[in-house]
Amino acid sequence: KAGVTQTPRYLIKTRGQQVTLSCSPISGHRSVSWYQQTPGQGLQFLFEYFSETQRNKGNFPGRFSGRQFSNSRSEMNVSTLELGDSALYLCASMSGYSGTQGVEQFFGPGTRLTVL
Amino acid sequence: KQEVTQIPAALSVPEGENLVLNCSFTDSAIYNLQWFRQDPGKGLTSLLLIQSSQREQTSGRLNASLDKSSGRSTLYIAASQPGDSATYLCAVKGGGSYIPTFGRGTSLIVHP
Numbered sequence: 021k022a023g024v025t026q027t028p029r030y031l032i033k034t035r036g037q038q039v040t041l042s043c044s045p046i047s048g049h050r051s052v053s054w055y056q057q058t059p060g061q062g063l064q065f066l067f068e069y070f071s072e073t074q075r076n077k078g079n080f081p082g083r084f085s086g087r088q089f090s091n092s093r094s095e096m097n098v099s100t101l102e103l104g105d106s107a108l109y110l111c112a113s114m115s116g117y118s119g120t121q122g123v124e125q126f127f128g129p130g131t132r133l134t135v136l
Numbered sequence: 137k138q139e140v141t142q143i144p145a146a147l148s149v150p151e152g153e154n155l156v157l158n159c160s161f162t163d164s165a166i167y168n169l170q171w172f173r174q175d176p177g178k179g180l181t182s183l184l185l186i187q188s189s190q191r192e193q194t195s196g197r198l199n200a201s202l203d204k205s206s207g208r209s210t211l212y213i214a215a216s217q218p219g220d221s222a223t224y225l226c227a228v229k230g231g232g233s234y235i236p237t238f239g240r241g242t243s244l245i246v247h248p
Binding site: 108117125128130132 | 170172180229
């Protein structure tokens, strides 16, 4: 069974640009969560999508948005990039919604975003 | 709000040692706790998932225990190897939220 895939693996952008990251969950998994990881803040939750609906949202500005498609693939968009957005963006896949008992998270390799 | 602390932040041990990593959480009303390892610049690899009703889980040389009343989980690694070198994170789901709260991790180096 293929794991969680994320594309691209590396990105370099300049301030003010926008970026779209993609995540394909494990086959059969319907939940995708996004996290931002930085040395200063650690792992911070961005949002969770389940069956094309955003179920939970973290404490990030509106410049961070996402969506999920009918095949469970998810995209995350960051508009008007700032230097502080440089981070490793991780996607996690689960078989069920986060509120379901016993669901385990499986992470992708991440997308390393550098904002210059 | 759930807070998760991992001590120590860094650990360096010789190969072959048995070691214990700690994860503490402030709200004992948890749903589950999951241990991960992360290699530098990479994603997280799931190691063990302990449900709220369980006391421990084992996988190979790894054993994780959970004590909700004291707000603690430990990850025991037996006969450590250089390949175990990584950062180990725990994630706690609970305390009124289905969103896991992650600790900052323990950076482990096992030297030959």
